[in-house]
Amino acid sequence: MKKTFAGLTALVLAGAVASTTFAHLAHADTAVEAALKARQSHMQLYAFNIGLLGGMAKGEIDYNADAASAAATNLAALAKLDQSRYWPEGSSTLDLSPDQTAALPDIWDDDSEIGAKAMALVEATAAMESAAGNGLDSLRGAIGAVGESCGGCHKPYRQSDD
Numbered sequence: 001m002k003k004t005f006a007g008l009t010a011l012v013l014a015g016a017v018a019s020t021t022f023a024h025l026a027h028a029d030t031a032v033e034a035a036l037k038a039r040q041s042h043m044q045l046y047a048f049n050i051g052l053l054g055g056m057a058k059g060e061i062d063y064n065a066d067a068a069s070a071a072a073t074n075l076a077a078l079a080k081l082d083q084s085r086y087w088p089e090g091s092s093t094l095d096l097s098p099d100q101t102a103a104l105p106d107i108w109d110d111d112s113e114i115g116a117k118a119m120a121l122v123e124a125t126a127a128m129e130s131a132a133g134n135g136l137d138s139l140r141g142a143i144g145a146v147g148e149s150c151g152g153c154h155k156p157y158r159q160s161d162d
């Protein structure tokens with residue numbers, strides 16, 4: 001009886017160790033996955049909001065001051081969110097498959113300028129926030145800098161599709 005109990009204890013312990021190890025690995029993966037989801041969703045929110053402003057600038061969507069203002073306010077707010085946890089080690093194109101991420105390893109270099117690129121977007125979207133509700137010409141005057149700020153970070157730090 002005692003032997004069986006000891007055997008059972010050993011089994012349970014082995015199981016506990018195995019599941020702890022597994023939980024640890026799963027946790028690391030989950031942390032990276034959560035960061036991928038968050039940063040890519042954040043990017044989608046940029047795209048959703050700039051999509052309306054770009055559509056208005058091109059004349060594809062009727063200009064509406066309130067809607068333009070709201071989208072520009074969203075963009076400016078999004079740009080200001082702390083994004084430091086979006087970029088954990090182990091989440092670049094070197095670590096993951098192309099369908100998981102397009103984030104280039106240069107982001108993690110010591111001389112990475114990703115912070116400056118993020119700041120450029122903060123400035124451009126703040127200008128857009130002031131401009132968007134003041135008429136179509138005003139919106140058009142501000143959209144270029146916002147688009148350039150997106151591209152200014154994508155060019156060095158995002159794997160292009162082509």
Ligand code: HEC
Pocket residue numbers: 036039040041043044046047050100101102103104114115117118121146149150151153154157158159
């Ligand atoms: C500070 C750098 C930076 C700025 C600024 C930036 N992006 Fe990105 N963006 C990235 C990186 C890096 C990726 C790749 C992320 C990944 O795949 O994990 C990305 C990916 C994306 C994606 C694809 C998201 C997905 O679902 O995979 C979209 C859409 C996007 N960005 C739109 C924008 C728009 C619109 C702006 C400007 C309003 C912008 N980004 C500004 C760095 C930036």
